Amino acid sequence: xxxxxxxxxxxxxxxxxxxxxxxxxxxxxxxxxxxxxxxxxxxxxxxxxxxxxxxxxxxxxxxxxxxxxxxxxxxxxxxxxxxxxxxxxxxxxxxxxxxxxxxxxxxxxxxxxxxxxxxxxxxxxxxxxxxxxxxxxxxxxxxxxxxxxxxxxxxxxxxxxxxxxxxxxxxxxxxxxxxxxxxxxxxxxxxxxxxxxxxxxxxxxxxxxxxxxxxxxxxxxxxxxxxxxxxxxxxxxxxxxxxxxxxxxxxxxxxxxxxxxxxxxxxxxxxxxxxxxxxxxxxxx
Numbered sequence: 058x059x060x061x062x063x064x065x066x067x068x069x070x071x072x073x074x075x076x077x078x079x080x081x082x083x084x085x086x087x088x089x090x091x092x093x094x095x096x097x098x099x100x101x102x103x104x105x106x107x108x109x110x111x112x113x114x115x116x117x118x119x120x121x122x123x124x125x126x127x128x129x130x131x132x133x134x135x136x137x138x139x140x141x142x143x144x145x146x147x148x149x150x151x152x153x154x155x156x157x158x159x160x161x162x163x164x165x166x167x168x169x170x171x172x173x174x175x176x177x178x179x180x181x182x183x184x185x186x187x188x189x190x191x192x193x194x195x196x197x198x199x200x201x202x203x204x205x206x207x208x209x210x211x212x213x214x215x216x217x218x219x220x221x222x223x224x225x226x227x228x229x230x231x232x233x234x235x236x237x238x239x240x241x242x243x244x245x246x247x248x249x250x251x252x253x254x255x256x257x258x259x260x261x262x263x264x265x266x267x268x269x270x271x272x273x274x275x276x277x278x279x280x281x282x283x284x285x286x287x288x289x290x291x292x293x294x295x296x297x298x299x300x301x302x303x304x305x306x307x308x309x310x311x312x313x314x315x316x317x318x319x320x321x322x323x324x325x326x327x328x329x330x331x332x333x334x335x336x337x338x339x340x341x342x
Contacts, residue, residue: 059160062091064118068109068133072318073098076123077224079147087161093118096325098318100124106132112329113142115336119158120144180225187222190229191215196240199229199247204324206230207239207298208255209290210281211265213308213316217255220317226324233294235286241301249331251324254298255316258309259287 065084067076073096084092095116097109106129113120113136120142124130130146137144145154156162189195190202192215199205203226206214214230221228233239244250266282280286298305304323308316 060090060158062093063159064093064095064116066095066097066109066113066116066118066120068097068100068120068122068124069318070099070101070124070126070129072314073123073321074314076121076147080121083155087155087159090159090161095329096321098322099315100129101126103129103132105129106136109133110136110140113137113140115329115333117142119154121147123147176225180223183222183225183227184219186227187218187229191218193231196229196231196243197246199243199250202227202229202247202250204228204320205244205247205250205252206255206320207233207252207294207303208257208308209233209262209287209294211262211269212255212257213311213313214255216313217308217316217320220313221320224317224321226321233290233297235290235293239297251327252301252303253320253323254294254303254305255308256291256294256298256305257307259284259291261309262287262291 065080067073067080069076077096080094084090093116095112097105097112100106100109100122109120117140120133120137122130122133122144123146124133134144136142143154143158186201190198204221206218206228207230208214210232214232218228218230231239244252263282263284266287270278270282295305297303306316306319306323311319
């Protein structure tokens with residue numbers, strides 16, 4: 058009997074791009090199946106695998122992974138074997154397993170992942186959303202956002218927002234300005250929004266800002282890159298993040314892809330918690 062839905066767990070020890078793209082290309086051949094993605098990025102320790110194990114118990118399905126470390130690979134393979142969860146490294150043949158698990162014959166139409174379907178237009182809408190909600194724009198419309206990135210100037214908010222938008226996520230970002238309070242009241246209309254604070258190393262940020270000023274030929278703004286002022290900005294930002302209990306990511310030595318993967322990890326954890334709450338509520342009824 059064919060399955061009409063599937064929970065698919067995508068596991069990566071890096072940004073998750075490889076496993077996500079391979080999975081998307083394959084799943085495009087099964088357009089009638091409802092897919093629930095659970096994305097696990099930066100999986101590099103046994104503790105991370107234990108977290109995945111709990112999620113597999115709640116939402117069994119299949120697991121695809123792209124992991125280099127032999128120990129983590131063995132843990133994942135043992136977990137799936139003991140849990141009777143079909144698993145596959147994305148470097149191995151993927152289509153045969155999907156055909157078997159889903160009970161569908163795969164479509165043979167080439168390039169299915171590139172068609173102008175709803176997912177494509179959703180991604181384009183997400184990019185437009187990120188542009189219209191960049192750097193504090195239209196903060197009164199946050200109810201449609203999934204993620205809000207908050208940080209001082211030059212903490213990778215905009216490029217991270219655009220990267221996630223290209224993955225289909227509606228992301229807004231807000232730049233903290235010295236002596237200007239964050240408009241917390243605007244979050245009241247977005248109770249399900251994930252807010253993530255971005256911070257960085259003060260010396261590194263000072264260098265980035267100095268380069269920015271040189272590029273703009275701005276020699277008048279001597280406070281923007283001043284190390285003491287930057288330390289004050291970062292301390293104020295950390296107080297805000299701590300006071301609101303927002304998760305915080307240090308982007309000092311992260312690429313945009315790595316920052317986006319970490320944000321996505323937080324978002325997926327939040328979704329997992331919400332899904333488990335819904336399931337528990339339905340069970341109670």
